[in-house]
Amino acid sequence: MINPALSDEILLGVDKPARYIGNEINMVKKDLSNIKIRFAMCFPDVYEIGMSHLGIQILYELFNQRPDVYCERVFSPWTDLDRIMRDKKIPLFSLETQEPIKNFDFLGITIQYEMCYTNILQILDLSGIALHSADREEKDPIVIGGGPCTYNPEPIAEFFDLFYIGEGEVSYDRLFDLYKDFREGGKSRRDFLTAASSLPGIYVPSLYESSCKKDGTLLSFRPKSPDIPSVVKRQVVSDMDSVSYIHKPLVPFIKVVQDRSALEIMRGCIRGCRFCQAGCVYRPLREHSVSYLKKYADEMLSATGNEEITLSSLSSSDYTGLKDLLDYLIGSAGKKKINISLPSLRIDAFSLDIMSRIQDVKKSSLTFAPEAGTQRLRDVINKGITEEDIMTGSLGAFRGGWNKVKLYFMLGLPTETEEDRTGIPELCEKITDVYYDIPKEERNGKLKITASSSFFIPKPFTPFQWVPMLTEKEYLDRAHFVKDTFRTMKNAKSMRYEYHDADVSILEGVFARGTREISRVIEKAYRKGALFDAWSDCFQPEIWNSAFSECETDPVLLVTRERDQEELLPWDFIDVGVTKEFLKKEWERAKEEKTTPNCRKSCQGCGAIKYGGGVCFENKD
């Protein structure tokens, strides 16, 4: 048995000590004498969140398939332990060997959302690793970032030695081999980083320089020397069945957010919603075959003993093998008492039928994501869901026994008018009408409609990457207006409306499109005590306000400024496949309120075809 890094006294004094002990079922154990590369895989949030993330489980197993690599895990200590570790100067440790992170060769951090940025600094700080790449010592781990936020890594660029842009399955082997050569050859950290920068998908921020104008606009961005690539290309798996998935998922002792086996059925999305970064940067849509998924579904369930399996994708209804796969899962689930959950389904007759077979209709709710209140605005954002779809789906659902409906909207979308905002409660009212038109004796219990709004945040590599955000006050005014309008609806009693926090949205907006300058603000806020900003209980807006003002940076100016189409954007050096020309064209169509057909209907030449796989080649020889 490996002794825990923390004493009993500490473990028994903190909430959920099993977050820190490792030793879970399917944890990888290795003999360290055969290991050349020690990799600490980090999700910079609390254990229950990190362990629910599919990506690190895929990479954990993939890296550990190499006999010379030992990949371990580390998460953010919760605030109670964080305090103790600082007081007692206990260095941050991995779960597997309970050894200090500082002893590792790599610290790989997956960056899934902007609000974890201060937690990245917590991880570095508690590990005893300098926050800035420039200040690190020869023996320190190489700090790598990956994940969706690396599509604009600039606000956190100074904290990382390198970023891996794209899907991990593709280039990590080459990176590890290169590292081994450098270590064995006794070469320096700097030599390694320079050599790594020429590997596909690797971005080494210290080898690039940028300058900004006073308003935060990027003036220039280029490699410091001519032998460093000026463009970093996103790494993409072109044939999904050619890579391995998770054979033995870890089984946490404590209940994590995703307490189920997740089967990734495909990557990418054909829909082209114009606000959606994932829909752009994960192109093209690439499916796993049904036979591949059947095999992994069986393996994952028998290796974990989980009682639930969920299908993971951006839009499950677009998976061509859905019916086959579900027939198989429902067949084997019945025998083994396995529950199946199906998020991100389009509500139609097929999905209602499936759901009524696998869920307790009385307990579950239906979810629609119209995102906007009027058809006009839905056309602007290219959300291919019509009012008729929603009404037909709702009627089918009510007839099938459901009585709970959830709807997701966004406020502050480009071109939004008062009519669009009024459209949100009106759309909900129409759904209640569908319900109350059903004869009373055929209705099932009490109707409950929950609508919620988030605030629109323009993201890099979307057709909306140039558009301004609104101020916090304007967002809140709009949300209050919608809430007030809900109260005037005749079936207001059956409806509930809630909205996100506007201050967090502004901050996300700053980070999403920020430059390197922003790293000063993040560091300042961290030094002042900002941590776990994604948790509303922990988020302290006043810390951020003072961090911005001390750095003489105006967040409102940064988010509300409309970017010029010709402006150099901080993320322009990344090639994600989708071209800027395509994004510009889509922005023009948005302004004209024109929709764009999905990838299966007709190819729009977005640029993703160059990856040589997926939907771009469907029905072609």
Next chain:
Amino acid sequence: MKIRIKFEKQGLLRFVGHLDLMRYFQKAIRRADIPIRYSEGFSPHQIMSFAAPLGMGIEGTGEYMDIETRDEEQQMLSSHSCIDRLNAQMAEGMRILKYLQIPQETENAMASVHSADYRILFPDPLSENDFSMLKADLKNLLEQSVLISGKKTKNGDKEINIRPLIFELNVRENGLFMNIAQGSEANLKPGMLTDVLRKQGTHSSVIFASPFRIVRTEIYDKMHKELDTYGRELL
């Protein structure tokens, strides 16, 4: 078929709480392909119950749980093979010791619990001096008819007399041995006893200041019989 399982929960598993242990076993039983029975209804759950929850940080070497299995499939499996199957699925620190059929009419483990043995173990054997001082503290303690201990409940702090809940208490070579009330009718946590000792004893506060382990070693029913007395092995 009613099955009683005896198991150990040691090492790092002492940091896994009771609700998490239940989920751990549900998954382990699926992995081991034990033919457990499920409840009826839309979301069936495994028929499983534990004798007595073990406090956080405490180890157990004689823990019990009852499950029900499907007769036909269970009859094809011996106790030995079920133990092997389950042990192949255990995390380090967990071990299945017994897998016994109990008569259908047996009261379930949770309802029958009356007392439990606990040991408090110090890393090193007690010195002669410590031993005799501790012995004196215990003697003094047991001579009192009322021992008040504060207990945290949902409705604030409550004071209870723990003296009637101590059936046996003595010093052993490297720690304490106790048999104390356990179960739904009356329940004493060993930590409450050591707290009282620390407060009232002359020497105990010194001894208990250094780290010690608490291990629950056996659970008994009202007849003071071990809970595995009633089972028989499946051959």
